[in-house]
Amino acid sequence: xxxxxxxxxxxxxxxxxxxxxxxxxxxxxxxxxxxxxxxxxxxxxxxxxxxxxxxxxxxxxxxxxxxxxxxxxxxxxxxxxxxxxxxxxxxxxxxxxxxxxxxxxxxxxxxxxxxxxxxxxxxxxxxxxxxxxxxxxxxxxxxxxxxxxxxxxxxxxxxxxxxxxxxxxxxxxxxxxxxxxxxxxxxxxxxxxxxxxxxxxxxxxxxxxxxxxxxxxxxxxxxxxxxxxxxxxxxxxxxxxxxxxxxxxxxxxxxxxxxxxxxxxxxxxxxxxxxxxxxxxxxxxxxxxxxxxxxxxxxxxxxxxxxxxxxxxxxxxxxxxxxxxxxxxxxxx
Numbered sequence: 001x002x003x004x005x006x007x008x009x010x011x012x013x014x015x016x017x018x019x020x021x022x023x024x025x026x027x028x029x030x031x032x033x034x035x036x037x038x039x040x041x042x043x044x045x046x047x048x049x050x051x052x053x054x055x056x057x058x059x060x061x062x063x064x065x066x067x068x069x070x071x072x073x074x075x076x077x078x079x080x081x082x083x084x085x086x087x088x089x090x091x092x093x094x095x096x097x098x099x100x101x102x103x104x105x106x107x108x109x110x111x112x113x114x115x116x117x118x119x120x121x122x123x124x125x126x127x128x129x130x131x132x133x134x135x136x137x138x139x140x141x142x143x144x145x146x147x148x149x150x151x152x153x154x155x156x157x158x159x160x161x162x163x164x165x166x167x168x169x170x171x172x173x174x175x176x177x178x179x180x181x182x183x184x185x186x187x188x189x190x191x192x193x194x195x196x197x198x199x200x201x202x203x204x205x206x207x208x209x210x211x212x213x214x215x216x217x218x219x220x221x222x223x224x225x226x227x228x229x230x231x232x233x234x235x236x237x238x239x240x241x242x243x244x245x246x247x248x249x250x251x252x253x254x255x256x257x258x259x260x261x262x263x264x265x266x267x268x269x270x271x272x273x274x275x276x277x278x279x280x281x282x283x284x285x286x287x288x289x290x291x292x293x294x295x296x297x298x299x300x301x302x303x304x305x306x307x308x309x310x311x312x313x314x315x316x317x318x319x320x321x322x323x324x325x326x327x328x329x330x331x332x333x
Contacts, residue, residue: 107217
């Protein structure tokens with residue numbers, strides 16, 4: 001979901017074998033470069049979210065952390081988005097089904113699963129397993145009729161093998177940790193969210209889209225938040241917890257979603273997903289620096305497989321096909 005409120009007819013999505021419709025054309029080099037930088041920004045900021053989720057695992061219940069993340073995010077984007085959201089309220093009502101599904105996958109469920117995973121697995125594991133989500137994005141694109149090609153398919157299989165090697169701890173008789181399974185479910189949600197946003201209504205402004213999905217996501221979390229308060233009790237606000245929630249609410253939500261959605265508008269979900277594969281490296285560095293988590297031999301081998309698969313899958317030159325100018329007309333976010 002792009003946050004660019006002004007439509008630029010010269011922008012177009014990069015055509016890849018995995019993320020574009022047959023009518024799309026390649027993005028200009030300038031737009032492609034900006035898209036890669038924005039995807040990288042989102043990836044680095046989101047890497048910090050896994051560290052935060054792990055750091056808060058014994059102080060803030062997962063559902064409560066997710067709820068307050070989106071409340072902070074709403075407050076952060078409201079000054080920029082409230083006016084546009086009000087102007088487009090009729091469009092929002094018209095596309096409420098799409099917006100609700102996007103909010104459910106990308107706001108309500110995804111972040112809650114990540115927080116839940118943080119109670120039972122390391123930040124490093126979360127980052128590496130989430131690196132599987134671009135593979136799922138590519139598979140969704142394949143189901144939509146786009147070709148993958150043998151090199152890309154091989155790279156995806158290698159990357160998936162790296163994830164399986166990690167979560168099975170190198171055993172042929174895998175015994176998955178509960179936290180690892182939560183992250184795998186989160187990866188599926190994030191990939192579904194990214195694929196869904198290819199169908200973003202062209203006429204709906206990016207800020208209105210962001211604000212609406214944040215609001216709907218927080219609203220759908222409200223019943224679970226009430227249950228969590230009744231069963232687990234609240235948490236004590238401290239400088240540490242408040243700072244962490246501000247980080248995930250402002251940077252990981254408002255800023256990172258802004259950057260990611262614009263990146264997908266410029267270069268497509270699958271191409272942005274290739275950049276997202278750098279997340280394990282970012283998470284490993286941050287978790288070591290801030291939490292003292294060591295990668296270890298198993299984690300290092302898994303990272304080599306994951307990043308090697310990414311390099312292979314992204315190394316082939318992908319054909320382009322002619323298109324219609326504005327990528328939003330084809331549903332790109």
